[in-house]
Amino acid sequence: MSFKSLTLAALAATALAMPAFAESMITVTDPYARVSTPMSKAGGAFMVITNTGDEDDRLIDVTSEISKRTELHTHKDDGNGNMQMLQVKEGFAVPAGGSHGLVRGGDHVMFMGLHKGLNHGDVVSATLVFEKAGEIVVEIPVDLERKVDHGKTKDHKMDHGEGHGHKDH
Template sequence: MSFKSTILGAVSAVFLAVPAFAADLMVEDAYAISSGGPNGAAFMVIHNMGEEDLRIVDVRSDLAARTELHTHIDEGDGIMRMVHVEEGFDLPSGGELVLERGGKHVMFMGIGDPFEEGQEIEIILVLDNGEEITVSPIVDNTRMPMGHGTMNHGN
């Protein structure tokens, strides 16, 4: 990858990282990574500014054979296992849901075309009230896993 394409991807990620709004939700800081192989993941912060508790119950994308809500479980002895969270993730009224590396996230398995640095991808979050939220994270494979794990988001 050339220096120019790396800079272009970084600049695009900054300018295209516009928060997504739907219902009383705001999605910000959405980005995706790809292993270079058949798997990838997406991360973001979802704010519920409404008066109703919500739950994200599913996620969809045409980019992979399977797209699921995942988290990591500590099995002890330094072993972490990634698991599909079939019941989804709570999104309390006035609260937020942080999808981050090493924790809750969107998982892509069986990616068709490899993610390209700076590419805007599309995923659909499905809420328990039937509403669907389209989110467009930017692929940023160079991003370091910082931020949310070290920031205080009130949780």
């Protein structure tokens, strides 16, 4: 047998021996972005991420061309009653058959160093990067009128972890 034949046979045997992995089925609903004022240099994006697949996935990164830096953030109590906004480098778990809300005062996308002001009705684009589902591009309308309690409905069980306050951006 030639080296090429051996290599192909080994690849075929490896592929057949590997278990079949179920696909992650990620959907993003009700996205919106906001800034404190139209000329703010920072803003946030919020949405509900649902995994209808049969295995857990994880949002591990986010990119956007609207700002110098785009990061996954959360709010955390520093133990003295003060809320701090922190980057979450490990990302956010999205459980199989469940949802994870990116909400004001909790986990969210942070745009830092906006290249231009954002106005109500503008649309920004961001790419969510998942461990299993890969990249998903989301078109996010700017909504400066949305109330603070977005994403906190009976229909969506949100997994925010512990210690996340609910303070507006």
